[in-house]
Amino acid sequence: GAVVSQHPSWVICKSGTSVKIECRSLDFQATTMFWYRQFPKQSLMLMATSNEGSKATYEQGVEKDKFLINHASLTLSTLTVTSAHPEDSSFYICSARTPLAQETQYFGPGTRLLVL
Amino acid sequence: LAKTTQPISMDSYEGQEVNITCSHNNIATNDYITWYQQFPSQGPRFIIQGYKTKVTNEVASLFIPADRKSSTLSLPRVSLSDTAVYYCLVEYGNKLVFGAGTILRVKS
Numbered sequence: 001g002a003v004v005s006q007h008p009s010w011v012i013c014k015s016g017t018s019v020k021i022e023c024r025s026l027d028f029q030a031t032t033m034f035w036y037r038q039f040p041k042q043s044l045m046l047m048a049t050s051n052e053g054s055k056a057t058y059e060q061g062v063e064k065d066k067f068l069i070n071h072a073s074l075t076l077s078t079l080t081v082t083s084a085h086p087e088d089s090s091f092y093i094c095s096a097r098t099p100l101a102q103e104t105q106y107f108g109p110g111t112r113l114l115v116l
Numbered sequence: 117l118a119k120t121t122q123p124i125s126m127d128s129y130e131g132q133e134v135n136i137t138c139s140h141n142n143i144a145t146n147d148y149i150t151w152y153q154q155f156p157s158q159g160p161r162f163i164i165q166g167y168k169t170k171v172t173n174e175v176a177s178l179f180i181p182a183d184r185k186s187s188t189l190s191l192p193r194v195s196l197s198d199t200a201v202y203y204c205l206v207e208y209g210n211k212l213v214f215g216a217g218t219i220l221r222v223k224s
Contacts, residue, residue, distance in 0.1 A: 004159075034212070043203065043214045044160070093159050103148040103207070107159035 003027050004096050006108035013084055014116055021079045021111045023094030029074035030096035034105060035067075038091040050077045084115045118142050118208040122215040128222050134191045136218050138204030141185050149180060149187045150205045153198075154217070160203060164189065194222045 003026040013019050023033055031052050036044040048058045048069050056069035068080040077096075081088055091112055095105040121139040128134045140149065148167050152160035164171055166178040166187065177190040191198060199222045204215040 002162075006159075043216045046212050046214075091157070095159075104150065104162065104165055105205075106162060107152070110157065110159045112157065 002106040004108040010112040025096045033077040034095045036093045120215040125219040136189045140206045152203045
């Protein structure tokens, strides 16, 4: 139980294009999902908290107009990197909380983004 | 300032017990401590979670002293496949703070 998937697992795009990453909770409904970014040899950095049916809450320093988050259903949240640039290249990871264990996050496998 | 601190790296040999400590001085009464394991290019995998005293599951134990300002992840009899980065996560109220991660290298 508590499986989270991400799609795609990796993506290469040209500078200036937009990229959408999906995060799905496969066997549970997630009222809250989180989006993280991880640079090589660094810890996870929380970007935003996504609640179903409401606007995402962004961490300080994260541009909400550049990283669009949509949590349209209890099993799906999407992160869109708009007008991507090489400095946006990173490992993006989502996580979700189960209603029965509000203290625990279960993570997806991550999405590697490379912007050329 | 909420901070979660852990050692940068640790080395061990197969079959040994490994203890990784995390400091979280500003932890509040209702905050949980969670440990994750991460392999390269993968998402973190949940290991164990605790609130106080001791928690044990099939892969690890978590020791939390009475003052809760630190916690220790204990991995019994590690194997080569336990080589990974281990993260301590504390949610200070609504603020999630990951430690920098501890690189565990298990040698044969």
